[in-house]
Amino acid sequence: MLSRRTLLAASASSLAAPALFRSAEAATPKNAVVMAKAIDDIVGAFDPAQSYEFANNEACGNLYRKLIVPDPADTSKLVGDLAEKWDVSKDGLVFTFQIRRGVLFDSGKPLTAEDVAFSLQRVVKLNLTPGFILTQFGWNADNVEKMIRTTGDYTVELTLPAVQATTFVLYCLSATCGCVVEKASALANQTNNDLGNAWLKTHSAGAGPYRLVDWQASDHIILETNPHAAVKPRVPRVVIRHVAEPAAQLLALKKGDIDVARDLSADQLKTIAGDANYPPTRMGQLTSMYISLNMAVPEFKKPEVLQALKYAIDYEAIAKNITPGLWFVWQSFLPKGVPGAIGDAPFKKDVAKAKALLAQAGLPDGFTVTLDHFARSPFSEIAQAIQADMAAIGVKLNLQAGEQKQVISKMRARQHQMAMNTWFPDYLDANSNAQAFCANPDDSDASKLRILAWRTHFFDPAMTTAVDDAAKELDPAKRNAIYATMQRDFQQRAPFIMLLQNFEVDVARKGVSGLSIGVLPDYTRYAQIVKA
Amino acid sequence: MTGHRLRQALASLASVPVTLFGLVLVTFLIGRAMPIDPVIAIAGDHAPPDVIARVRLEMGLDQPLPVQFWIYLRNLLHGDLGHSVMTSRAVTEDIARFFPATLELATTAMIVAVLLGVPLGVVAAWRQGSRFDHVVRVFSLAGQSVPVFVLGLVCLLVFYAKLGIAPGTGQLDVAYEGLVPHITGMLVLDAALDGDWDEFWDAAAHLVQPAAVLAYFSMAYITRMTRAFMIEALSGEYIVTARAKGLSASRILWRHAFGNITVRLVTVLALAYAGLLEGAVITETVFSWPGIGLYLTGSLLNADMNAVLGATLVIGLVYLVLNLLSDLAYSLLDPRVR
Structure with missing residues (x-):
């Protein structure tokens, strides 16, 4: 048994615990950039053939290089990264890429055409989540070795089974799944013929400016300079810490524990607006916020009702009061920044017109419907604003808040009535969103294409045909014209209310600059970050 | 240790597997009753139906619930708790x-x-x-x-x-x-x-x-x-x-x-x-x-x-x-x- 003396002495010594407190260091290490960001969305880890979420796509963009990338200054243009030049045959079927010489992998070995062909082939063979970005061209495990092949040490030839718009193919090659991995490393570490998939989830084998040093899920990602990179990063170490709460990010920024806060909310941005110590960097992103109106609800089959709901909402008020500086009004299914997007915004709050449309639809007293939305800011606040707007025209909106995956699961099962969600394109070409929002060749449960149009029972054969036609159109001007018509048609007829598009606003401490934010996460670059 | 104490200790030990079994069963059932499709956690919202179907098959979710539980239990007895989607590592x-x-x-x-x-x-x-x-x-x-x-x-x-x-x-x-x-x-x-x-x-x-x-x-x-x-x-x-x-x-x-x-x-x-x-x-x-x-x-x-x-x-x-x-x-x- 413990004696009284021992017990009391030990108790007293435990009071000394506060002595362990020490002053928090008000600076991050000089050789490291520390960013705070919510990184708990990572699922496919860091294999480019599987990576599909924002945080890991962004890391992949800094670990690997691709054949081509969009010009950061003008994303409607593509520039060569690994590809010194490329040619497309007149019939649009054969793409030949000349690979830049002298590029070295993290291992010090040279990057060759063999690595490029292997990387693209493995995306098709593994056919993991982003695999469709390449398999949609008709490549499959059986034909890919013939269709994607080397014709020299530094030449790769891609052959399409059928004609596709050239920019469509090129933009898909600039997606994360187009990252080039070192064939020798991937094969040396493969298990069960997985082409290195398990190993590459937690290791990197690229030629980008960084290499992956450590990743703890929902905690941190650490990158360090790739010693053989063509362009050496200005700061050799990047630490991305998982900080989910925007308030905690701002606190850490002010205390000097981090250099850059990546996910501040509108409230936090307001508190530091105009403060020269925390200069913000703003970049338009391609994420759209929309409301899906399930056409299984009888009222939503009436075009007047769809129009009435679109006229009921005060879009500008939402953007100005709830999401200032973070989301802006955008009513096209192609986000601003995607080639072919139009900036038309035909809907503004007009209560009288909305009520007249409802009356025209035979619903002068309105109706009751449920809106599912994410149970977090700013979605909850926006849902409440829309509820008030709808009430003004007699439509009673019951709000149903849920976890993001819960809302998505419900939408995928087509069990929602109205649901507010976000969508971002899988690649920079217009086909990504056009297919998602407009294409629904088969509305049955057995359909092979079950994206947003299918989930909403938006079955419009003319629109589906237009999506296919645009994807195959070789003339860029004609192609853009098809998309322009499609967007205007969609705005009027589709059971979707396109609300807003987002900005990414990153706030760095004074003296920290050079973070280049891309329109999609994998185009964000760390290598030019400098610390004074 | 006396015989009585030994019997007590053995009785307590014997209750461990039964309690653990109950815990696994209840947690398993709650997990399956959640209003979230676990396939989305792996494949993501944008994944096409063929990938969704393959992942569902790989996860054994096409099997009846008792079979799914039996497979989980069998793996558990072999010390295999499966892989985490979030960390890409063994649990x-x-x-x-x-x-x-x-x-x-x-x-x-x-x-x-x-x-x-x-x-x-x-x-x-x-x-x-x-x-x-x-x-x-x-x-x-x-x-x-x-x-x-x-x-x-x-x-x-x-x-x-x-x-x-x-x-x-x-x-x-x-x-x-x-x-x-x-x-x-x-x-x-x-x-x-x-x-x-x-x-x-x-x-x-x-x-x-x-x-x-x-x-x-x-x-x-x-x-x-x-x-x-x-x-x-x-x-x-x-x-x-x-x-x-x-x-x-x-x-x-x-x-x-x-x-x-x-x-x-x-x-x-x-x-x-x-x-x-x-x-x-x-x-x-x-x-x-x-x-x-x-x-x-x-x-x-x-x-x-x-x-x-x-x-x-x-x-x-x-x-x-x-x-x-x-x-x-x-x-x-x-x-x-x-």
Whole structure:
């Protein structure tokens, strides 16, 4: 048994615990950039053939290089990264890429055409989540070795089974799944013929400016300079810490524990607006916020009702009061920044017109419907604003808040009535969103294409045909014209209310600059970050 | 060990697999009843139907529920808890990585809670009705009433944000991130074993706030229970007899009264410790402490069912082991049980 003396002495010594407190260091290490960001969305880890979420796509963009990338200054243009030049045959079927010489992998070995062909082939063979970005061209495990092949040490030839718009193919090659991995490393570490998939989830084998040093899920990602990179990063170490709460990010920024806060909310941005110590960097992103109106609800089959709901909402008020500086009004299914997007915004709050449309639809007293939305800011606040707007025209909106995956699961099962969600394109070409929002060749449960149009029972054969036609159109001007018509048609007829598009606003401490934010996460670059 | 005690120990041990089976079954069923499609957690919202179908097949979700459970159970018996979607690692590997962080936090908190809570409870009972007793009662009542997350946030606001005398969240400063070798998984201990005292002090400083918050919560409970047990013990006839015999106050207090409450106190401490290991979820979230609680929360939000089942199983196992140990402790401490 413990004696009284021992017990009391030990108790007293435990009071000394506060002595362990020490002053928090008000600076991050000089050789490291520390960013705070919510990184708990990572699922496919860091294999480019599987990576599909924002945080890991962004890391992949800094670990690997691709054949081509969009010009950061003008994303409607593509520039060569690994590809010194490329040619497309007149019939649009054969793409030949000349690979830049002298590029070295993290291992010090040279990057060759063999690595490029292997990387693209493995995306098709593994056919993991982003695999469709390449398999949609008709490549499959059986034909890919013939269709994607080397014709020299530094030449790769891609052959399409059928004609596709050239920019469509090129933009898909600039997606994360187009990252080039070192064939020798991937094969040396493969298990069960997985082409290195398990190993590459937690290791990197690229030629980008960084290499992956450590990743703890929902905690941190650490990158360090790739010693053989063509362009050496200005700061050799990047630490991305998982900080989910925007308030905690701002606190850490002010205390000097981090250099850059990546996910501040509108409230936090307001508190530091105009403060020269925390200069913000703003970049338009391609994420759209929309409301899906399930056409299984009888009222939503009436075009007047769809129009009435679109006229009921005060879009500008939402953007100005709830999401200032973070989301802006955008009513096209192609986000601003995607080639072919139009900036038309035909809907503004007009209560009288909305009520007249409802009356025209035979619903002068309105109706009751449920809106599912994410149970977090700013979605909850926006849902409440829309509820008030709808009430003004007699439509009673019951709000149903849920976890993001819960809302998505419900939408995928087509069990929602109205649901507010976000969508971002899988690649920079217009086909990504056009297919998602407009294409629904088969509305049955057995359909092979079950994206947003299918989930909403938006079955419009003319629109589906237009999506296919645009994807195959070789003339860029004609192609853009098809998309322009499609967007205007969609705005009027589709059971979707396109609300807003987002900005990414990153706030760095004074003296920290050079973070280049891309329109999609994998185009964000760390290598030019400098610390004074 | 006598035959009776051996039989008791065996009976307690025999209940472990049955309880664990129940725990696995209930958690498994709750996991399957969740309104989130676990396939989305792996394949993502944009995945085409063929990928969704393949993942569903790979996860065995096309099988009837009893078959799914049988497969999980069979793998479990072979030590295979499956792979986590979130971390891309085996769940057993994840648990080995995350659980030591929780153990470090909970054990530190428990040591502080016991060393402060027990003496406070004893002295408060001895001086029942005094000003000291009132202060202890209010202090312990507040500890049990204030939610842990509120206390954690207030601590961060005061000691980190305002006063700047404590580090922020996480286990280490960025400068030391990834430098401490993984020996036991408990960073303070690992840093000491590594002989790097800068790392040690940094890890220890990061431990203070979350451990203090958890310790206060448990200390409040331990103090209140100790006080109540002691008040009851001090009113016993044997205490009157001891006083009549002229024994010293300290001997009466520690030898006779405290000695008689140790059995009940062991149960309280075991439950408090188990509660800390399990209840650290919120503290870990507030302080971004990469323990089993944070792992469990993240897994739940991502519908990562293998990870949820694995973490729940570990927490359940901890409860059972502590329960078993406290049962065994009874027979050692209480002559009537022998």
